[in-house]
Amino acid sequence: MIKWVAAFLGYFLFRFPGAILGFIVGSLLDNLGGFSSGPKTVFQDYTRQRVSPADFELNLLSLCSIIIKADGQVSQRELDYVRQYFLSTYGKEKANAIFRTFNEVIKKREISAQRICAYMVQRTRYEVRLQMLHFLFGIAQADGQVSKSELDKLREIAGYFKVGRHDFDSIMAMFIKSADNSYKILEIEKNATDEEVKKAYRNMAKKYHPDRVVTENEAIRKGAEEKFKEVQKAYETIQRERGVS
Template sequence: MVKWIAAVVGLSYRGIFGAVVGFFIGSIIDAIISKGKAYKYTDFNIDTEDRVSPGDFELNLLTLSSIVIKADGSVSQRELDYVRNYFVGAYGKDKANATFRTFNEVIKKRQIDEQRICTYLAARTSYEVRLQILHFLFGIALTDGNVSNSELHVLQRIAGYLRINSADFSSIKAMFVKSEDNAYKILEIDKNASVAEIKKAYRNMAKKYHPDKLQHMDEAYRKGAQEKFTKVQEAYEQLQKQRGF
């Protein structure tokens, strides 16, 4: 549209030469506008951490932590210490303290909307980062030695809002909540899986939880990724012994 307007304007001032120049410049402007519209409708689906500022990410993560801490109706010092140590390990003492101050001054005074927070993070972080968020939240729930049903309910709800599929939720849950078929759950397979299926599942899970996928994140996140990776290896080795392969 712009190219034709520019062509008419150019014609009125410089004749045919002006019309050609106007058409050319207008075509460039049309292309820029069209490209801008394309970005407007597609950038919501791009998984890049730079679409959420570090400060926003930390505050939202701390807010989700507070939801899990309060899930069972009590706030334990061990849970608080776990969160503080994690943030200090990830961001350093000064930055962690600044995040806690902001949280205390602003977030705690407002009504928390976990769905809005998770939707915000889901649109702006990679799937691997969201798996690590869930892993961290499970760690909070386990600090008292047991993940309660109320905590599980909250964690499952958060996982859904973060767009984490049920198989991955069950896999991470099995790393914290023990059962007879934990190894199978961690590898996301059925107890009747064949040896070939177990080996294939191990390869897939090892790729999914490999620490290299979080090399761009802070040390605490890479450590969490290593923990998940180790759990996958342990589950595979356990099945190797049970099945004798």
């Protein structure tokens, strides 16, 4: 579309040579994705398609059910975690309706994580998928610990989501504690310089800032806020350990 507008303007200004030049420039813009209401980022959607709120919730709930059933049993605390999350996000009436759907979803014997994730990869930004993974980790940890079978399933889903290893380790460090958690959250080594720590914090703060998570789903937005706070907490912990500001 842009190439024809550019060709018309080129012809209007410079006649035939201008039309050719305009068509070439417009074609380049078309190939780059055209005009945008905001700056392009590496997290731009893979396609121009969007997922409706209803489809998003259904697919998210399906992934929740996969994690809850990953260790071969349905934990009441994990169910309560999901319910409370949607209650605090949507209010009682809508949350109850969503949870009725969830009860039906969790009874299904087979749900394909690969199919769901492929669908979401085409329709959501990378940041949104990171927050979905963060939410799923929260469910797995709701009963006190993330079991090996749950972790294996989370790793599998992360692969289908095309989440990078460092991003996966960063999220995992927020739920499975170790001595070097703060560094893992910022995706750096413990021997990083103070300047490298500051740079890593700035990069992570940009990546996980809630404003970059473009979604109509309030639960995922809240997840982004939680993860952003974890990034800030990790940075402050390192600052205290090193005695720097």
